[in-house]
Each structure stands twice: as C-alpha cells, then as structure tokens.
Amino acid sequence: MTAEALRPAARPVTLEDVARTAGVSRATVSRVVNGAPTVDPVLRRKVEEAVEATGYVPNQAARSLVTQRTDSIALVVSEQERRPVAAPLVGRMFTDPHFGRVVGGLLDVLRPAGVQMVLMLVDDDTSRRQFLSYLRQGHVDGTVLVSSHASDPLPRLLAETGLPAVLAGRPARTVPLPYVEVDQRAGARMAVDRLVSEGRRRIGTIAGPQDMPAAQERLEGFRDALAAHGITDAPWAEADFTRAGGAEATRRLLSEHPDLDGVFVASDLMAQGALQTLLRAGRRLPQDVAVVGFDDSEAAGACEPALTTVRQPVEEMAAEMARLLLGRIKRPEGSPLSMVFRPTLVERASA
Amino acid sequence: MTAEALRPAARPVTLEDVARTAGVSRATVSRVVNGAPTVDPVLRRKVEEAVEATGYVPNQAARSLVTQRTDSIALVVSEQERRPVAAPLVGRMFTDPHFGRVVGGLLDVLRPAGVQMVLMLVDDDTSRRQFLSYLRQGHVDGTVLVSSHASDPLPRLLAETGLPAVLAGRPARTVPLPYVEVDQRAGARMAVDRLVSEGRRRIGTIAGPQDMPAAQERLEGFRDALAAHGITDAPWAEADFTRAGGAEATRRLLSEHPDLDGVFVASDLMAQGALQTLLRAGRRLPQDVAVVGFDDSEAAGACEPALTTVRQPVEEMAAEMARLLLGRIKRPEGSPLSMVFRPTLVERASA
C-alpha cells in the first residue's frame, strides 16, 4: 500500500483514472466493475489490475444519480409522541431486546444482498415530515416500518408515497402495504391452553397497551380461549410492555383477584415484573400461580423460575420482512403479500 | 394534494422544473433552497411558492456528487468472528440494552443536525473489507466504531483511511482517533470502596472477557483498589458479559471461595446471573454477600435485591461521540480530542 493510497485528501480515483491506466475506455471499466458478461477476458484482467493498482472504489452518489437506486433501506421506528417532560432522551424502543432481534434478522438478509440499513426515529410531526421528505429524496430504496400504535398515521402516509415498504406487525387500519407478524390470537390461545391443562381455572392476564393492535389481539385471543374452555371470567390489567409496568399491573390484578392461579403475561419483559410481584406477595411459583409469557426473549430462560412462554420467531420474521421488501423494490407492481407466522410454546418451569 | 403528487412513478420534480414555474434560473432556486442570503425577497417568495406547488425535494445523490458530503454517518459494530457452528444469526450486540442506549444517545445529537445513521455489522474479513470500501466510496461522512476486542484490527484500519471517526471506548493499541469512554478504573474503585465500607473483606470479582480493554481495566482497577485497602487476595472469575456467563462464573468463584462476602460484577447483565447463583447457593443478599454491578442498566433496579451499581452515563457519552464526530467532519485537521467520563455509584439494596 502506497502513501498515496493512504491519503484521502488527494483527488479520489475515478473511472477515468482506471480507464487510462488500463488503456481502455470508461465504458469498459464500468462493465468490468459491474460484472457485465460482454468483456474480453484479456481486457477484463487488465482492468482488474488497474483497479487494484489505483485502489479504485466507485462513487455511490454518481452511480445513484444515474441508476436511481441507492442500495439502502430505512428501518423506521415510529413511536408515540414524547411527553414534554421527563421523557428519556430518545424512545425506549432501542433498549428493548426485541428490537435488537429485529435488527439482527434484517441484517442477516440485507448484508448478503449488499443493502445498507439506515436507522431512523419518528416521534413527532417534524421528524415525520423529515422522514417522508427523506424518502421522496430517493435516499433509500424502501422502508421497514416498526409502528406499534393504532393511531399512528405513518403507515397510511407511507403507503401514499407509493414507495416500497413493509410493516412490522399488522396495522390497525387496513393499508395497502405488506406486513409480517405472528398469529397473536393463536399465541394467546396456546398460553391459555397450557394454563388450563395444568389445572388452572382462575386465570388472569397482564395485557399490553390497548392502543397497540398486537396487544389488543393478545387480549382478545386470551378471552376467546378462556371462553372456549367454558371460563367466562377473564380478569385483566393493562401495562406498558415494561418490566416495572408489568410488576405494577400484577399488583393491581392480584389485589382484585387474590385467588388467581394462572396468569398470561403479554410479554416476557412484563412477565419478569409479574414474577417479582407474585414472589413478593408470597406466592409459590408455579405451585400457587402458574405464569406464561410471550416472546421467548433471552431473559425468559433467566427468570426465577424459568419462564414458560409463547415463542415468536422474531429473527425469521425480520428476515422475511427484508426479503419481502427487497422483492418489492425489484418488482414494485407485485401484489403486497403479507405473512403471518405461527407461534410455538416453549415449556419451562413457570407453568 | 393532487393525484400527481401521489404518483412517484411520474418523473420526479427537479430544480429545473421549479425554476421554470417560478420563472427564474436553476441557480436562483438552488440559492433559495440552500438559504443563500443574496436573493431578492420577491424572487425568494416566488421560488418558495414554486417549490410548494411542485412538491420539489432535492435529490441527495446529485447534491452529494458535487458537494462531496452525504450528511450521514456509519455506526459500525465490530464483533469477534462468528464461530462456524451454532452461533446466533447475527451478533448478540444488538440485543444488549447497552447498545440501545448508545443508539439513542447518538440519534439525540444527529437528528437535530440532520445527519442520518447507517447501521453496519462487521464480523469477518469480508464484511470488514466491504465496510472499508463503503467508507472510501464516500457513502458516509464519518464513522462511530464500537469495537470491544483488543485484537480487532479495525480501529487501526479505520485510522489509516484518514476519514473522520470516533471510537466507543479506548482502543487496546494507541490509534490516532478520538475515543469516548468512562473511567473504568475509577468505577471499579468505587465498587470496591463501597464493599469495603460495608465491612466486606473477602471480596471477589466477576470480570468481563480479558480480551476486551474495558474488562481488563475494570479488573485492574478492582485489584488496585483492594490493594489500596490492604487486601492482597483478589479472587476472580472471567465471564462473557452475558447473564448466563455471569451465573456460571459465579458458581466457579463460589466453589473456590465459599467464604466470599462481597462481589464486584463487571456488568449488570452478569450481575443478574450472579445474584441468581448466589441465591440458589443459599446466600442471603446483602447480609451474607454484597454485590455491586456496573452500567446502571434498566435491569439493575429490577433485580432482586435491587442492584447497587456503578453508573456510566451511556447516553451522554454517545451524544459526545456524535458531537466529536460532527466536529471532525467539519474540521478534519483538528487534533483528535478524546473524552473520559466519570462514573458514579448508584446505591440500592444489594450492597
């Protein structure tokens, strides 16, 4: 490696430079770089050597300008507007291990495809406007949108741009965009079936925020499953998908229904809080109260007792989102095909 | 909004179009869009109306091509090479809540600056090469590198590109790049001081992987602090910064030193595992064994008992990295100025 190669201040190497050192035209170098088949092997070799010698790297901006592609997509997290006071710096979504799994699953497909991922946060009108204009600027070829609140206008606005996009989870209102999600109702049913098969009859649930479609469906699935077992009483408390929220909601639920012998908690993180509350209330687990979580996060196995939980294949779902999106980028006219994954029950000690 | 505006298939609006509808030249539109001062207010108004009417959004690729800037940076996570078998799809880094806090802190500074963040994972030669060539392509203006392993060649390679970059944490080998980190030794000292002031004398530590500089320094700080208190025996066990690893290492440590009355665990996640092991071994916490963690993650407060821990201001540190990077992008010739933050002790129930 020459000193030249180390100095980026020097004029960057262009196609022209490579062409000159290889003794061919710009067009030929372009063909070689882009793997066109119609190049004489001898010339190809010469060009490759010239590329090597000059340290040439294509300029993405110039390429995008003519191809109208950027080979990158946006991962957009749309959160509820921050409250004016005391909110953490930036949304809590990023610290949720669930989100990390989504990122991992996406990258697993995007990286081999040579597609980069831009991470964006939308949490108010300004950032929403910025994001939409960013999209229209053609800065990314498509979008994966993580939007959890039913009232979020972003899925609709995104659909209206007509640009390729995929949603993480079914939107509250029907929108002409493909989505990927787990069968929430089936998951809740599995949890209830497990609790019932363990002989539990006084079963409650800690539900997620009822302005989130996913949380709504888990609650509805819970109720339907209980009804299917002939149980009409379905006590529940709402929490915010955090550990602390789960603990607090469990306290409320327990004070109103001290005789509970089973709980379906709509996320593992909340289940951690629920277990804590139950233990502190003197319940033995699972003898007195059996608990089933949702997600099968890494923490589930580390709970005390280890958490029986409904597994959703987050990484595979994320990978599928990436594939769906790349497909739509390639053929935008195809019909928006969604995918619903089946959850499975992971049996551990808590139920 | 007209039907036209909704149809992206239609030829996108360019500067030329705006210029025509406003009855001015391209140059003037460009001046208005970029806020140049030397524009007649009347014309400016006309242009703004034309921009509004046409729905014009500047093309980033074209702009980058001439300005040589992209207004985006890369957040690069460099992990140890994956093992060939049984490794999870993509590195575990993303599911670590610590990482989420870093992302949040970065975005907090980048968003107001209008700078986008591209998330990249480097975990083998191929992806490293891809990343470096991505950089040289000028696809991003700078890099924030999260690299934790001492043997990682990436910090050096990154420095050699001469492009703006900031490191999360001090690199093992000195490299001409600014870094941001917490004073690891001081943190370990705070933990030990706390344990000693609680009357503990038989103190061990669960250290992080000793191929990570941060983990090394915490261990060294631990030893130095014990020595300062006249304690020469410093038992320790190494773990991998995971919950399960922390639990396992604690088992080992405890079997060799059953009389331990205090433990400094080099991360909260590992501390969760340590608490579990200690409880299962019949120790009362904190009466029999006091425990101090490191990080002050969200989970620390949710532990049973709540974890006394060394807080590092992750979000502020990340924000500082972003500021440092933006500064270097603006003035690359400035000297690479690093920052070391002071940790604080958060007192809870475990020690």
Added chain:
DNA sequence: GATCGCCGAGAGAGCGCTCTCTCGTGTTGG
C-alpha cells in the same frame, strides 16, 4: 454627466457514473 463599484441573477461547466448507440472486427453461411 461619466466612471466606478457593488449587488443580485443567469449561464454554464462540471461532479463520476451508466447506458445507449455506433462502429470495427471476427465469424459464419451461402
């Protein structure tokens, strides 16, 4: 009243690349 200077706007040259079109060469068939 002529000259100078200044300010604001337009003209136009690229930025580095892709891609179509054209042309020259080698190959095949009649």
Added chain:
DNA sequence: CCAACACGAGAGAGCGCTCTCTCGGCGATC
C-alpha cells in the same frame, strides 16, 4: 469470396445539482 451477422469496445449524452464566473443594472462618487 462476399454478404450477413454477432459480439465486444468506444463515444457521448445525460442523471440533478452546486458553484464559479460573468454580466446587467443601479446608486454613489468625482
């Protein structure tokens, strides 16, 4: 042996934008 053809390579026209340079018009100066 020549026409028809295939194929590989070069020429050149942009992609949409910024920015320098130039120029017209105006007020100030002598």
